[in-house]
Amino acid sequence: MKMLDVYCMYPITLKEGKGTILRDTNDKEYLDFYGGHGVISIGHSHPEFVKAINQQVNQLAFYSNAFENPLQDELAQLLGQLSGYDEYNLFLSNSGAEANENALKAASMVTGRHKILAVKGAFHGRSAGAVGVTDNPKIRAAFGSQLEVDFISIESLSELAQHLNTKEYAAFIIEGIQGVNGVWEATSEYWKLARQFCTETGTLLIIDEIQSGYGRSGKFFAHHHHQVFADIVTIAKGMGNGFPVSGTLFSPALNIGKGMLGTTFGGGQMACAAAISVLKTISTEDLITKSGVQGGYLKSEIARLPLVKTIRGRGLMLGIEFGVSAKKVRQALLDEHGIITGFSDPDVLRVLPPLNVSLADCEKLVNALRQILTKEVEA
Numbered sequence: 539m540k541m542l543d544v545y546c547m548y549p550i551t552l553k554e555g556k557g558t559i560l561r562d563t564n565d566k567e568y569l570d571f572y573g574g575h576g577v578i579s580i581g582h583s584h585p586e587f588v589k590a591i592n593q594q595v596n597q598l599a600f601y602s603n604a605f606e607n608p609l610q611d612e613l614a615q616l617l618g619q620l621s622g623y624d625e626y627n628l629f630l631s632n633s634g635a636e637a638n639e640n641a642l643k644a645a646s647m648v649t650g651r652h653k654i655l656a657v658k659g660a661f662h663g664r665s666a667g668a669v670g671v672t673d674n675p676k677i678r679a680a681f682g683s684q685l686e687v688d689f690i691s692i693e694s695l696s697e698l699a700q701h702l703n704t705k706e707y708a709a710f711i712i713e714g715i716q717g718v719n720g721v722w723e724a725t726s727e728y729w730k731l732a733r734q735f736c737t738e739t740g741t742l743l744i745i746d747e748i749q750s751g752y753g754r755s756g757k758f759f760a761h762h763h764h765q766v767f768a769d770i771v772t773i774a775k776g777m778g779n780g781f782p783v784s785g786t787l788f789s790p791a792l793n794i795g796k797g798m799l800g801t802t803f804g805g806g807q808m809a810c811a812a813a814i815s816v817l818k819t820i821s822t823e824d825l826i827t828k829s830g831v832q833g834g835y836l837k838s839e840i841a842r843l844p845l846v847k848t849i850r851g852r853g854l855m856l857g858i859e860f861g862v863s864a865k866k867v868r869q870a871l872l873d874e875h876g877i878i879t880g881f882s883d884p885d886v887l888r889v890l891p892p893l894n895v896s897l898a899d900c901e902k903l904v905n906a907l908r909q910i911l912t913k914e915v916e917a
């Protein structure tokens with residue numbers, strides 16, 4: 539057997555990681571400004587994370603949700619404290635798509651409605667429901683295409699008002715900051731109007747914080763920058779620092795009873811141990827503040843570089859467009875400076891480092907970009 543060939547890959551095998559540094563099988567070092575797609579939050583092989591997982595695997599790796607698991611309660615309590623959603627109820631699963639699938643399904647169950655309103659350019663995962671609320675034809679299939687979903691622009695207040703001013707949608711789903719689409723964010727006015735209409739029409743506001751959450755934006759959730767609250771929040775990526783774990787946070791006003799949701803692996807002991815160590819470390823190392831500070835530095839320094847057309851995003855979730863190909867800049871960062879970054883179509887460089895990235899690391903990225911872009915100007 540061989541692997542199904544669905545991923546575009548670099549011909550590099552990474553063998554170890556520590557903090558923001560990765561090393562390949564030729565012992566070449568890389569500086570990680572991608573975090574394995576925004577997954578690494580507290581840094582590669584953080585000692586607390588390694589200790590927590592090792593202790594747990596030696597004690598009990600897994601048992602199902604048919605038995606009590608106090609680690610789940612500890613995780614929910616810590617998450618409530620850090621996120622400000624203390625009163626909400628947490629459902630645990632294993633991937634971002636699952637977190638959204640459960641959010642959408644539960645929204646339909648409690649409202650009795652089936653239509654969903656979503657945002658153009660959004661990405662919510664690859665399962666049928668999650669793909670259904672994604673308008674990218676490249677990842678859609680006929681299976682699931684019968685779901686009734688309308689898509690609106692992230693910029694147009696009038697489109698928002700026109701669609702949300704009805705009682706036909708179970709939910710409006712929107713990313714805290716759109717990631718895969720190249721780092722786009724709705725304005726505060728848009729967020730407030732969305733909240734207002736959702737409340738008035740009984741439409742549930744689902745905020746997908748899978749990429750933008752867990753401190754990446756400089757606040758625990760990106761929507762905290764706009765002083766709005768969600769009825770349902772979805773989380774994954776940074777939650778487990780590489781251990782597969784995700785969650786759906788439900789408002790206590792939503793009546794979701796026994797048997798309505800479920801999963802075999804979700805909330806297993808290993809996942810909880812990993813997720814607890816992440817939240818404790820975010821707190822003890824003040825990583826949310828640091829994300830805002832380092833991100834602010836990167837944004838202002840990169841904006842000043844030659845050929846930078848625009849830089850979007852917040853904290854350590856940044857998207858940069860250049861007067862030259864971002865793909866070329868990304869390749870030069872890797873080949874000439876050993877710096878790993880991300881990319882979005884049509885031509886956006888994405889920066890998603892671990893939240894404990896240092897100022898010195900950020901200076902390295904800025905200097906590398908300066909060299910590459912200056913060479914381009916001179917070419």
Ligand SMILES: Cc1ncc(COP(=O)(O)O)c(C=O)c1O
Nearest residue numbers: 633634635661662663717748749
């Ligand atoms: C905003 C957002 N939602 C959902 C997902 C899907 O997560 P997963 O790949 O874990 O299913 C992603 C993944 O990139 C994402 O960025």
